[in-house]
Amino acid sequence: xxxxxxxxxxxxxxxxxxxxxxxxxxxxxxxxxxxxxxxxxxxxxxxxxxxxxxxxxxxxxxxxxxxxxxxxxxxxxxxxxxxxxxxxxxxxxxxxxxxxxxxxxxxxxxxxxxxxxxxxxxxxxxxxxxxxxxxxxxxxxxxxxxxxxxxxxxxxxxxxxxxxxxxxxxxxxxxxxxxxxxxxxxxxxxxxxxxxxxxxxxxxxxxxxxxxxxxxxxxxxxxxxxxxxxxxx
Numbered sequence: 001x002x003x004x005x006x007x008x009x010x011x012x013x014x015x016x017x018x019x020x021x022x023x024x025x026x027x028x029x030x031x032x033x034x035x036x037x038x039x040x041x042x043x044x045x046x047x048x049x050x051x052x053x054x055x056x057x058x059x060x061x062x063x064x065x066x067x068x069x070x071x072x073x074x075x076x077x078x079x080x081x082x083x084x085x086x087x088x089x090x091x092x093x094x095x096x097x098x099x100x101x102x103x104x105x106x107x108x109x110x111x112x113x114x115x116x117x118x119x120x121x122x123x124x125x126x127x128x129x130x131x132x133x134x135x136x137x138x139x140x141x142x143x144x145x146x147x148x149x150x151x152x153x154x155x156x157x158x159x160x161x162x163x164x165x166x167x168x169x170x171x172x173x174x175x176x177x178x179x180x181x182x183x184x185x186x187x188x189x190x191x192x193x194x195x196x197x198x199x200x201x202x203x204x205x206x207x208x209x210x211x212x213x214x215x216x217x218x219x220x221x222x223x224x225x226x227x228x229x230x231x232x233x
Contacts, residue, residue: 019116023135026115027144030055034152036114037160050157052164058147061162061174064182066146067221071214072186072207074107077146078224082108082137083130109133111149143223150174154192155185169197183211 032055041051058066070077076084084106105113112132117125136145155165162174162185170181177185181197187207188195195204 019132020135020139022116023132023139026148027140031115031148031152034115034160035118036152036154039118040154040158050159052156052158052168053160054163055151055161056163056174058143058150061147061150062177062182063221064179064215065150065162065166065174065177065185067215067218068179068182068186068211069150069189070107070146070221071218072183072211073110073189075214075218077107078142078222080106080108082106082133106133107149108137108145110153111145112136114152115148141223153189155188156197157193159192165197179212179215180208183208183215186211 032053037051037053074084076087087106109129112135113119113125113129116132117128140148151161151163154160155162156168159165159168165185166172166174166177166181169185170177172181184197184200184204187200187204188197195201197204200208
């Protein structure tokens with residue numbers, strides 16, 4: 001029993017060390033491939049045979065798209081430490097009675113899930129998601145989190161990241177997206193394998209208008225400085 005206990009303890013220790021090194025490495029290097037991309041490859045059918053992805057620096061991603069995804073997905077992104085407790089409480093209260101489950105994942109949580117984990121719902125994955133969210137909030141800054149998020153999430157059926165999505169939906173680079181185009185891409189993020197940024201359905205057009213309105217309310221995008229693991233405006 002003692003040997004088994006020591007083995008488990010050492011295994012946990014090295015898993016923690018490896019996970020920290022993994023997160024630190026991605027603070028500096030591009031994320032060219034993710035577990036989600038691999039899963040989608042093995043899931044692929046005739047309708048999902050394409051794979052489009054190209055990493056670009058955040059300076060080559062339109063500020064309109066950066067603001068659009070924050071306004072549509074996580075408006076407290078620049079001020080929270082990875083978790084939006086108010087949104088979690090609202091989702092919990094909603095899910096007790098509603099037929100449709102409502103999520104409360106922040107951009108940081110979605111980044112952790114997409115880059116380090118798998119998409120299926122389970123308590124194990126949720127626990128690991130919280131762990132990796134804590135790590136990226138600790139070792140990365142907000143701009144890096146948003147950069148990795150915008151380069152790794154699904155933005156179409158077999159389309160990953162801002163650059164590939166911009167080319168796929170609008171035939172332009174991520175750097176030159178207009179407000180309307182950026183809002184259209186942000187509008188499909190809840191279900192990018194089913195929704196289309198162009199031509200947009202009435203539902204997506206409505207979401208796009210709402211996102212553009214929120215972008216106007218939001219104001220300038222000012223990334224906070226980070227000192228000793230804490231955010232400082």
